[in-house]
Amino acid sequence: MYARRRRRYFTLMAICLVLFISAWAFVRLWSVPAAIGMCVVAMVLPPLAVIVGNRREPDDHWWDEPPPPSDRHSS
Known part of the structure; x- marks a missing residue:
């Protein structure tokens, strides 16, 4: 998956x-x-190469970050 993006970027x-x-x-x-x-x-x-190189593929998971912890303190 990363190799495919890198190949497109370097080709462009x-x-x-x-x-x-x-x-x-x-x-x-x-x-x-x-x-x-x-x-x-x-x-x-x-x-255009930067846009294509950073486009999310359907099988990419490195953008999936867990939600940030809540800063609210229960009183």
Whole structure:
């Protein structure tokens, strides 16, 4: 379950790096607007990767915390 989330996160971040590096390494030689578009897409991917990486799966239980103890004292 954790490996699946981590794999999705790193996949999205790898796509981000590939887009950014390829945009300014060789795509800009043919089309500057396409390179800028690729960078805009790469700019949106890191926040999306964080959301996807922290999304709760149906079989996750690490968010299930016991309720806090009551602070009320019986008098």
